[in-house]
Amino acid sequence: MKRTYTSRLTPGSKALVMGWVSHSRDLGGLKFFLLRDREGHVQVTAKKGSVPDSVLKTVESLSREDCISVAGTVKEAKQAPGGIEIIPESIEILSKSNTPLPIDIEGKIESGLDKRLDNRFLDLRNPKHSAIFRIRSHVFKACVDFFHSEEFININTPKITVAGVESGAELFPIVYFNREAFLSQSPQIYKQMMVAAGFEKVYEIAPVFRAEKSHTTRHLTEFTGIDFEMGFIRDMNDVMDVNERLIRHIVKHVKENCGRELETMGVSLRVPKKIPRLSLEEARTLLFKKGKKIPEGEDPDPEAEKLLGSMVKEKYGEELVFVYHYPWEKRPFYHMRPDGNPKVTESFDLIWNGVEIATGAQREHRYDVLKRQAKEKGIDLDSMKDYAAIFRYGCPPHGGTGLGLDRIVECMLGLKNIREAILLPRDPERLTP
Numbered sequence: 001m002k003r004t005y006t007s008r009l010t011p012g013s014k015a016l017v018m019g020w021v022s023h024s025r026d027l028g029g030l031k032f033f034l035l036r037d038r039e040g041h042v043q044v045t046a047k048k049g050s051v052p053d054s055v056l057k058t059v060e061s062l063s064r065e066d067c068i069s070v071a072g073t074v075k076e077a078k079q080a081p082g083g084i085e086i087i088p089e090s091i092e093i094l095s096k097s098n099t100p101l102p103i104d105i106e107g108k109i110e111s112g113l114d115k116r117l118d119n120r121f122l123d124l125r126n127p128k129h130s131a132i133f134r135i136r137s138h139v140f141k142a143c144v145d146f147f148h149s150e151e152f153i154n155i156n157t158p159k160i161t162v163a164g165v166e167s168g169a170e171l172f173p174i175v176y177f178n179r180e181a182f183l184s185q186s187p188q189i190y191k192q193m194m195v196a197a198g199f200e201k202v203y204e205i206a207p208v209f210r211a212e213k214s215h216t217t218r219h220l221t222e223f224t225g226i227d228f229e230m231g232f233i234r235d236m237n238d239v240m241d242v243n244e245r246l247i248r249h250i251v252k253h254v255k256e257n258c259g260r261e262l263e264t265m266g267v268s269l270r271v272p273k274k275i276p277r278l279s280l281e282e283a284r285t286l287l288f289k290k291g292k293k294i295p296e297g298e299d300p301d302p303e304a305e306k307l308l309g310s311m312v313k314e315k316y317g318e319e320l321v322f323v324y325h326y327p328w329e330k331r332p333f334y335h336m337r338p339d340g341n342p343k344v345t346e347s348f349d350l351i352w353n354g355v356e357i358a359t360g361a362q363r364e365h366r367y368d369v370l371k372r373q374a375k376e377k378g379i380d381l382d383s384m385k386d387y388a389a390i391f392r393y394g395c396p397p398h399g400g401t402g403l404g405l406d407r408i409v410e411c412m413l414g415l416k417n418i419r420e421a422i423l424l425p426r427d428p429e430r431l432t433p
């Protein structure tokens, strides 16, 4: 017989199901247990006299999380979860589980996040936790579908590099034979390179490494970056437009395809209509009225981002906001500056309920201007040979964005910690499992 998922059982038919033993109850001559597979649960009911004695004996010997296979008849049963049960004809134990379990899988006894992460594969047997990753899988698919529908070309760029264009302090050095190399902190150089190569519109979804000693609920040392870059743009609004369509597509796709998972998690989603765009100056004025001061030339701190998030929700009814024109002092040398206003950059952050999920910008594509900008930051552009070359042989005006997949999942589902949104988090303390 072919194996069936618990969600696809029809009363009156014979079925073979496979999964793990969760709750069980023994009322003497009547024994029940729930079998859990990736699609849900089904009750297995063994009544003395109605099932073979050998089956009854096996049911008696079962413990939580034993991995089993059950063949039997599916019946309607009003009292059972989902309104159906299986009357077993045979049960095979595929693999016994040790007892006691290191964490309570059904979540009745709450374990701390650290303990859950130490036992992550068991933690993920909890349907509320695995729902996050089924949704994450759809976020990934929505991104890929979106970029292809907008004619972006997928690229894969090296994660072993010599240097980046972000701040040097965040690089993880590695031993590369007899040389020093670094784990990639951003595909920035390469995505710009591929625009100049003539692909015009490129995207990559890949690991990004940051040697940041940040102990926050938003920072990881390894995360999944969603990066895109596009050529022949008019200005950074073209780039913000793509982000807006991307986020709308992601939320719509998850809403349409993950109903069960959202219900399991008790989350309801709203597709954003129009994401407001505020200059940092406007955001500063709004925040000032609420008693929060962002000093001139500074980025908003996480507290200011949170406050801004709630103000935007109140004023525009939206959970997301773009804040643009970040100070030149705080942004990398490759961000373009608007004509006549060298204090700011043609850059933006996208903030979701007070958490930054993306940074983007129009890049400076004019070699001489870029060289001057690098110099202002104490960098010699020509010492970055491969990067400098991109701008020497006809480079279109271009811009792009880096989004954090883990942060998108965290913000969309209202998770309290980014570590909930990633299977096996890496942070300054955690390197296992």
Ligand code: AMO
Pocket (backbone or CB within 6 Å): 166, 185, 186, 188, 210, 212, 218, 219, 220, 221, 223, 225, 227, 356, 357, 358, 359, 360, 361, 400, 401, 402, 403, 404, 405, 406, 407
């Ligand atoms: P930035 O450094 O802002 O920009 O990173 C882009 C996005 O990546 C996510 N992110 C992180 N997620 C988890 N843990 C971290 N430590 C972490 N750091 C960043 C955030 C952030 O918005 N090259 C530019 C992008 C560009 O201009 O195209 C860059 O890397 O969601």
